Amino acid sequence: MTDKRFDWWRAMAQVLGSIEAVRDGRAMYVLLAAFAGAGTSMAMARTSLAQGQLAWAVGQGALALFIAFYGSQATGLLLMDRAMGRSPREVADAVVDALGVGHRVLVALASVLLLLAAVAGVIVGLFWLCSLAVIGPWLYALVLPLTVITLGAMLVAGASILGPLTGPIVWSGATSVQTLRQLGQLFRHQVLRAVALMAGLSLVTALVGAGVSLVVLLAGRVMAELSVWMLGVNVPAEILMAGLLGHAVHAVDPQLVSPDAMPYIAAANVGGGVVFAIALVLPTLVYLRGVSEIYLALQASPVEAGGQ
Known part of the structure; x- marks a missing residue:
């Protein structure tokens, strides 16, 4: 039988190539x-929570999660x-x-989490047995390494x-049952490769995030300094940069800025x-393309008899 080995160079090249996702206009x-x-x-x-409207706040928060989840699924x-x-x-x-397949991800995740919860319950039961007199310390010597490994x-x-x-797995067309089966196969045969490739993707994603x-x-700093100089507004440059850092300026000390600067501050927050x-x-685009x-x-790689 022909000896086929995992092509690490090609796999890493595919991970590095995920940077091209920033050019995908539709996904972006x-x-x-x-x-x-x-x-x-x-x-x-x-806002609803601050006004004491708990029901509206819960509904709007759930809508935010719905949009974020299914939007990421469509992007994937x-x-x-x-x-x-x-x-x-x-x-x-x-x-x-x-909208038609996103629930498969939730079903697969929920199923695996239930399995992990069952394993955690068994571990808790073993620790309870370890609290018994006489046999407890002896049993703990076996439970400790088993718990760490598990x-x-x-x-x-x-x-x-x-x-x-x-x-x-779901984006490639698998059903919920097929997704669970493939997750099990990946864990049994490809876990070390997955760890190495995910480490590479994490590095690529971190570099992209740091560069951006x-x-x-x-x-933003150049923009803020030029804005103060060219617009003639009395405002610290850091306030104009707040929106770039994901902060919203809800209240500004009037002593720090002139009244005519407030419209520019609001516009800077939006932009x-x-x-x-x-x-x-x-x-995020690089990460989603990378995991794909x-x-x-991993799907295209050969699986050696007896594991990796």
Whole structure:
């Protein structure tokens, strides 16, 4: 039989190539719209909560989660199309498809979490047995390493397979049952490869996020200083940069700014918020494309007899 080994170079190249996701206009539009909608709903929820309208706050918060989740699912479908070399679907089709398959991700995650909860219950029961007299200390000598290994496996599985790869499995067309089956196969045969590739993707995503943040901060500082000079407004540059950092200036000390500067501060919050949203979207796009590439790389890899 031909000896086929995992092509690490190709897999890492696919992960690095996920940077191209920043050029995907459709995916960026969908994710930016989802972030904007979720952010608006969350702001409305905070306002309702401050006014004592608990029911409205809960509903608006749930709407924010709904928009963010299904918006990310639609974005994932578009990016999976790119990763698989398929013609990308239209934005409206991606949203409709996400509404039709997004629940599969929730079902798979809920099923695995129930299994993990059952394992946690068994561990709690074993520790209760360890509290018994005479046999407790002897049993604890066995329970301790078993607990460490089990919890370690759960953490690794959650960070490298369950969390990142459940979505890509569904985006590729799997049903809920097929998703659970593939998650189990990945954990049994591909967990070490998944850990290594996820570490590479985390590094790529962090570099993209750091690069975008650096550019936004430098350009924002120049913009703020030029605004103070050219607009002739009496306002510290840091206040004009607040929106770029995701902060909203709700109240400004009148002694620090002149009255005619208030409209510019409000405009800077709106414009800076748009830039902040774009800066947040870019590394998220890279991550979603990256997990899609990792899933495809693991699916295409050979599985050696007896494990990895």
